Amino acid sequence: MQLNRWNYYSGFVVYPAVILILSALALRAAPDVEWWRCASLLVVGVIAWTLAEYCLHRFVLHHVARIRDLHEAHHRDPQALIGLPTVVGAPVSFILLFAPLWWIGGVALACSLTAGFLLGYAWYLVVHHLLHHRPARKGSLFFALKRRHALHHHVTAEGNFGVTSGIWDRLFRTDIQTHRNAARKRAGTKLVAQ
Ligand SMILES: [Zn+2]
Numbered sequence: 001m002q003l004n005r006w007n008y009y010s011g012f013v014v015y016p017a018v019i020l021i022l023s024a025l026a027l028r029a030a031p032d033v034e035w036w037r038c039a040s041l042l043v044v045g046v047i048a049w050t051l052a053e054y055c056l057h058r059f060v061l062h063h064v065a066r067i068r069d070l071h072e073a074h075h076r077d078p079q080a081l082i083g084l085p086t087v088v089g090a091p092v093s094f095i096l097l098f099a100p101l102w103w104i105g106g107v108a109l110a111c112s113l114t115a116g117f118l119l120g121y122a123w124y125l126v127v128h129h130l131l132h133h134r135p136a137r138k139g140s141l142f143f144a145l146k147r148r149h150a151l152h153h154h155v156t157a158e159g160n161f162g163v164t165s166g167i168w169d170r171l172f173r174t175d176i177q178t179h180r181n182a183a184r185k186r187a188g189t190k191l192v193a194q
């Protein structure tokens, strides 16, 4: 969805603020000795986000009618301020994630996991923005991420769905490099066999 500057950049402030509030609430709710449990759940939340990022991009943004049209607008114009408005994303994450987790496991679990998930999401917002708005130094990790995402934009939209990480693409064999290497290997094997 095309956003105005205020709506687009508000996510860079609102989500970190929510993460800090949730982390403070989790630590207050947990007994002193269990801070490490909150920290572990936060890490689990971040990992859960990377999987959600992959699945949402692969199965929702590229395949659900209307949402696909909005995402294609980003593919056509990567530098346009397109995204999910914070006024929609934040309440949705509370309804679909925080509330059920609170009901299942209590306030410390809900706050820790949601904080981790939103930390992953906030990191995604920053990384995806920089990928399209900042140059990268050749050989850097950022250059590798930028290249991965550029392949998704310009070579085939059926691969490299992970933006902040390529782990799930490699695991589910949608890594564009993997496809190419496999094709090269197959071609090489054929040549050797001939
Ligand atoms: Zn992009």
Ligand SMILES: [Zn+2]
Pocket: 057, 061, 062, 071, 075, 152, 157
């Ligand atoms: Zn895409």
